Each structure stands twice: as structure tokens, then as C-alpha cells.
Amino acid sequence: MTAAENTNLLVVGAGPAGLAAARAVAAAGHHVIVIDREDEAGGVPRHCAHTGFGLRDLHRTYSGPTYAKEIVRRTLADGVEIRTGTTATDWAGSTSMHTTSRIGRSLINADAVLLATGCRERPPSARLIPGSRPAGIYTTGALQQLVHLAGHPVGRRAVVVGAEHIAFSAVHTLLGSGTEVAAVITPSPILQTFQLLRAGTAGIHAIPVLYGCDITAIEGSKRVTGLSITSATGISTRLACDTIVFTGDWIPDYELARSANLAMDAATKGPITDTAGSTSRPGVYAAGNVCHPAEPADIAALTGAHIGHSITAWLDGSSSSAREWQQSTLLQVSSPLLWISPQRLVPSRLPACDRFVLRAEKQAGAGTITVTQQGHTLYRHRVRRLTPNRSLTLPADWTTAVDSGGTVVIGFQPR
């Protein structure tokens, strides 16, 4: 028979978002269990062996692994129970979950559930790239786990595919593991990260960054031997390499959200949440990169803490997530914007850090983000550019002007 136990909050995912939410709820005196399928808690930062973590949430910088250790230490010190090697496999009720670990299958009945399952890069097998799939092809996440967690060698010569921050994080990991980087290639016509990051990684090692390139074939039978690419002007080139790292192209770990039939956002591919972090099912919340793929770790942590306070209010009986969800206003973006997170505004509840996160689907120059409801302009916010895969923040100043009727539309007017 399956063992059953009760808790106030079950958090699925011991990354920055899940742990920060768990701490906020435990601080209010509630019992919290956090589970993670990995053998160690801390989430993705565990295998990001470079600095830059913790600035906005812990107010100093850590390397990924030391940041992960620090957030786990603080969470345990706050009395949260963390169970590693434990996977949430399916729902047993509206806020109950079956879990599986080495000791077998268990049932956890919770008053509330937080999905903080993060996101992953689309695996190479699922990318629509011509050619075979021999050994030597990774995502950044798989590469970093191989190098920093397993300590395995990677290859001799690599090509990195992508133009976001994460592409240059992959360059850093490859060079650190002794792998030469032949080139960074991307179908994007422009860089999607800071010039400084490119200069500090690819730039100082004179690694070419080739824009507007499509992969026409991956070569090799057992192991990768090369890559054929075609430039925007139609020129074909072959790059010899034994390793290819596909970066970015994020997909939330949405399986539990889907199997609960939560309302989903077709653009983020994650669950739709309101400014309190509620999903469409009362008592089920979502936080971190499962909602906004992919923001930095400190933003995931600050969002988690914010949603932890909403969960505390629900557990204390001072708020009703169902009523708030029904009273919330839908926020919709129009092209060239791609998505907004969170997607629903609860009256008098600001989003985490008092701002929304926006992404664009197309590149554009300077212009104005406009917020309108029923033809009335509520807010205008100037931006210098729109770059796909790079976040923009929209301050929440306009939310007090929203009335209860009608969708709010967030658009963009070029200058």
C-alpha cells in the first residue's frame, strides 16, 4: 500500500524559486516539504560554475554551486524538509501528489502545491535540424552537468549554436574543459546578449560569431565529424568539429501543469499565473522558470518569495485563490511582443518586484510599450529596442488604473 502523509505546502522543485517560496511559507509557521528528482537540491545553479548568482536576492555574488549550497543551507535552517531523489510523478487529487523515490511510491496530501519545476533547453533530438544525431551533441545544461557534476571530458573541437546569454555560458564551459571552440553560429541576425559577455568569452579567444546561419547538415555516424551551414547570402561552409552544443530554445518543465489541465500559455508553454502566482486550479501555484523561460536565478528566487507570501495568505485563510483568479484581468500581448508573465492581474496585487516580464518575437528598434484597456491608454513606457530571447521589464505603475471589465492589451509602437 502507498504510504500517505500530510503537509501544508508541497513544493515540486528545489531550485531558487521553490526554495525561496518554501522559506517564506515556513517562516509563517507552516509545514513545508520540498521534493526534487535530483540527488542534490539547488536546481540549475549547481552546475553553472561561474560567478554572477545571488546579486538581487542575497545581495552579493556567488558562483552557481556556492549559491546553490547557500540557498539550500538557508532553507534547511528555516525548518523546511527537503527530499532529494524524489520525483512528483502524478496528481492524486487537486492538491495531492504521488511521488517516487528509492524507498518506493508515496502519497503527499497538501493544502497547497507549488510547481517550481524550472525549464530546459529543447533537446537536440527534437530540433528540426537536418542530418543524423551521432554522439557529441549536447544542450548547455547537459554539457554543464557532464563537465561540472560528472567531471567527464567533452571533445576536442566544438561549435556552439545560439546567440543568447547561455550560448556564451557554453563557450565558457567548453574552454574551461579544454575544448577548443571553432565558432558560435546562430540563425539570428543579431546578438541577443550583452556585447560585454560576448567580448569576455568568444571575443578574448578570437572565436568567430556567425550570424544569420542555418545548419544544413550534421555529419558523422558514431561521433560528430562536422557541421554544414548556409549563410543568409546562401554561401555554404563546412565546420569540422566533434562536439555541437545547442543552446537556448527553452521549454518549461510543464508535464505536471499539463496533466492537471491547468490553463496554459501557448507562448511561454508554461502555466498561466496571476500576480499572486495562482494557476487556474485553486491551491496550485507556479513560480520560476516554469512560468517565464528563462530568467536569471535571482529573479526566480524573488518571484518564488513573492508567491510564498501569497501561498501563506491562502493557507491562513486571508485570501481565496479561486475568487482572486475569477476577479483577475487577462493581460494580452500583441505582435511583435510574444509573451508577458504573469498573464493575469489580481486587483491590488502587484507582481513580484513590482514589474512584469515581457519577451518579443521579432527584433525592433526604439519605441514605446503601450498598455491599453478598452481603447484607453493606461501607460506608455519607452524602450531602446526589442530583441527576441531577451527580457524587457514593464513597471506595474499602471495596474491601479485597470478596471474590472475587459482585457488589458500590451502592445508596441515603433518610434
Ligand SMILES: Cc1cc2nc3c(=O)[nH]c(=O)nc-3n(C[C@H](O)[C@H](O)[C@H](O)COP(=O)(O)OP(=O)(O)OC[C@H]3O[C@@H](n4cnc5c(N)ncnc54)[C@H](O)[C@@H]3O)c2cc1C
Ligand atoms: C544551462 C543553464 C545555465 C544557466 N546559467 C545561468 C547563469 O549563469 N546565471 C543565472 O542567473 N541564471 C542562469 N540560468 C538560469 C537559472 O539557472 C534559472 O533561472 C534558475 O535556476 C531557475 O530557477 P527555478 O527554481 O525556476 O528552476 P531550476 O533551477 O531549474 O529548478 C527546478 C528544479 O525542479 C526539479 N524538478 C523538475 N520536475 C520535477 C519533478 N517532477 N519532481 C521533482 N523535481 C522536479 C528539477 O530537478 C530542478 O532541480 C541558467 C539556466 C540553465 C538551464
